[in-house]
Amino acid sequence: MAIDVNGNNLAIADSDGAVKIIRLPDLLVVAEFTKDKLDTPTAIALSPDGKLLAVANQRHIVFIFDLTLGSEVNSLEGHTLQINSLAFSPSGRYVISAGLDKTVRIWDVSVRQKTPKLLVGHSAGVLHAKLDSTDTLALTASADKTSRLWDVGTGQEISRLNGSDRSILLSRFTADENRILAVSEDGTIRTYAKTLNDLLKLAQQRVTRGLFCKERVQFLFEQLKCP
Template sequence: MKRKGGELMAYGLERSIKRAYDPSGVKRTSNLMSPIVALEGHGSDVFGCAFHPEGKYLASAGFDRQVLLWNVYGECENISSFTGHSGAVMDIKFSTDGNTIFTCATDMTVALWDVMAGQRIKKLKGHTW
């Protein structure tokens, strides 16, 4: 995760950058783009990450079949994990209201997760390569 002005950025293996804006963010005093924090918790490669619409959480997903929810501010700790896919989780998105996380995995399913309850609320089967 990187911070530039009031903007938070995160990236995984694909180097695709996700952004969340916080106007009260810490101002950078350098042009160096070094990470200010490394979030560690996945047992393997991370394939995707997404910011909550309000920018207060970051969700990550990867080869270890887990979805991890991180607090973006303060201690930047892992506050929840969702399990239920039997294959690597390839992508992740938040709903526009931030109450649901959508994931897709190599087990050919799409899952909907309740963010506050930390549980899968729907499993859609039948996707193919």
């Protein structure tokens, strides 16, 4: 199930492979896609403006549909195992997909791109992925018990968020995008600072004294020789 950011359209996938677009709040079915190639959908997403629909099937293909035209406009291949998560970027330019093949792929659907940006590093299946409002940072959640923050431009991991002893089911940015929320299979929700600067600001709000030398080494990773 997916809903656009304005709350105007709801997308629902059936087990028989059909995907229905339902207008809210009157619950009128305004579009339906029943192509055989969809098989059983494993993930769906609506673009922020409600004009595009992304559907992943059991053959690890992502189909892009134009809801205005009522037809498929692109198909994206590359994942080798089940696709667990699909999401459009806030700008609507990109689709980010996360799979059991331990990879995340970022597709530029504005130009119908076939070759994605690849994020590789998780040691188990990736269960969820999102992009920030600038399209420059990606956030992932994995069965390897970590959330990770990535630089989309370079494809490199920026930071790794640990703390759970079970799979991370979902990670997302807070509304102001200064912090990260991670939902774990162990029933906990953890909050992390997004960057070192954010962590320092948080520490300054809560700590009324300066850090000792050993604390600066431990928490700020400074290369100091402490007595």
